[in-house]
Amino acid sequence: MRTADFDYDLPEELIAQAPAAVRDECRLLVMDRATGALEDRVFRDIADYLRPGDLLVANETRVMPARLLGAKRGTGGAAEVFLLRECGGPEPRTNRVAFWEALVRPGKRLKPGAGAVVDFTDAAGRVALSAEVIDWAPGAQRGERVARLSTELPSLDEALHAVGHTPLPPYIRDYAGDEELYQTVYARRESSAAAPTAGLHFTPGLIERLRAQGVEWATVELEVGLDTFRVVDEDDPADHVIHTERYTVPPATVEAVGRCRAAGGRVVAVGTTSVRSLESAWDEEAGTLLPREREATSLYILPGYEFHVVDALITNFHVPKSTLMMLVSAFSSRERVLAAYAHAVEERYRLLSFGDAMFLH
Template sequence: MRTSDFDYNLPAELIAQEPAADRDGCRLLVMDRETGDLEDRIFRDIVDYLHPNDLLVVNETRVLPARLLGSKRGTGGAAEVFLLREVFDREPKTNKSALWEVLVRPGKRLKPGSGAVVDVRDADGNVALSAEIVDWVDGAGKGERIARLSTELPSLDEALHRVGHTPLPPYIKNYAGDEELYQTVYSKRESSAAAPTAGLHFTPELIERIKEKGARWETVELEVGLDTFRIVDEDDPADHEMHTEFYTVPEQTIRAIAETRAAKGRVIAVGTTSMRSLESCWDAQAQAPRARDREATSLFILPGYRFNVVDAIVTNFHVPRSTLMMLVSAFSTRDNVMRAYEHAIEQRYRLLSFGDAMFVR
């Protein structure tokens, strides 16, 4: 198995640059997991493929206003700080100050130990938030730093929402629409650097129709990191090191899984982040999933992996050579998935985060 096995020609004109006019009006490619058979549908038609006693599990995390555009104190040079995750174990957090793991730009001028500080100003030109670069992230191989965020506003949360921007994937250029459309309608706690995009297609009305069909709806949390945007650089995907992410699977979801199994229903992961959460919570010794509370996972699902919890998945189309292409291939087969992508491209599906969806069942 080589990374190149998961490559494909991605036409630039098919990369969706804005969301569908109606969340559930995008296209849906339905694929039989075993045979690879394909059907072209509309997303709201997913109700037709659900059965009473099925369980849909969604990632309810919300995207942070994680992109901070400012200037380097002292020189005025343009600088960017991208928030990855909060650091809880190094110093006490206050309402106006906290440590975060971040990416910065330009990296050469924002090094720990140099006294580098990035000031971020509001619309009136006042400094609303400052980020002092204080350390490197232990063991980080991609330049992550520790920054101390501080503000003179009443709270750091208020400052972030005043000057922060919702980060979009780098392949989405110049989107100036409603940033709320890059959030799921059921999102809650802000903790992710990217959206769990398979969930973007659901509307409150569609969720209600799903429940009326007799299917259940439960949640997990996985704090989505930037590995979502990265391709695998190594020739052998087994050499790729997954970024650690934190996830939570509530006891209520665990009970729902057990009841779904007892009723002969399917556990359907909405998105690869839900998939990774559900598979990460599997207890091999107990041979059952168990509840988790913000535990770390670096689970990397490659072809050959045995799925223990999930029976079907709703997912978007993914970047070539990505860990997500490998995960979906593991759930079906590499040949089935590549044929599905060829079909989607031939039929001019809209691809990637703002694009159309697949249901692999």
């Protein structure tokens, strides 16, 4: 198995640059994962493929306003701080002070120990938030820094919402539409740097329609990091070190999976982040799914992996040679998935985060 085995021709013009006009009117490529048989449908037709007793499990994380555009104190030069994850620091966290691992630009002018501070102004032109670069992040691979965030507003949350922007994937350029369309309709706690995009296609009406036909709904939370967009650089994918993310599988979801199994239903993961959460929560020794609360996972799913919890998968189309291509291939086969992608390209599906969806069952 080589990384090149998971490559495919991705025409740039098929990379969706904006969401569908109506969430559940995007296209849906349905694939029988055992045979590779394909059907071209519309996303709301997912109801035709789900049965009473099935369980949908979705990642309810919300994307943070993690992209901060400001000016370096003292020089006024443009600077960007991209928040990745909160971390510990040399002083206690308060409502107005916290420490975050972050990516910064320009990196050469925002080095730890140089007293580099970036100020961020709100719509009225007042400094609402400041970030002081104080250290290198532990194990930094891309120059990640530790930044001390501080504000004079009542809380950092208020400050972030006054100055921050919802980050979009690097392949989406110049999108100026409603940033809320990069959030799922059921998103709750802000904890991610990227959206669990398979869920973008659901509407409240579609969820209620599915519930009415006997399909249960449960949630997990996986704090999606930017590394989800990384391409595997190593020739052998087994040499790749996958990123670590925090995930939660609440007791109510464990119970819902138990009811689903008892009723003979299928556990349908909404997105690869839901897959990683559920499969990470499987306890091999106990032979069962266990609740988890913000535990770390670096589960790397490659072809040959045995799925313990997930029976079907709703997912978007993914970047070539990515860990997500490998996960989807593991759920069926590399050959069948690549054939499905070739079909999607030929039929001019819209691809990647703002694009159309697949259902593998």
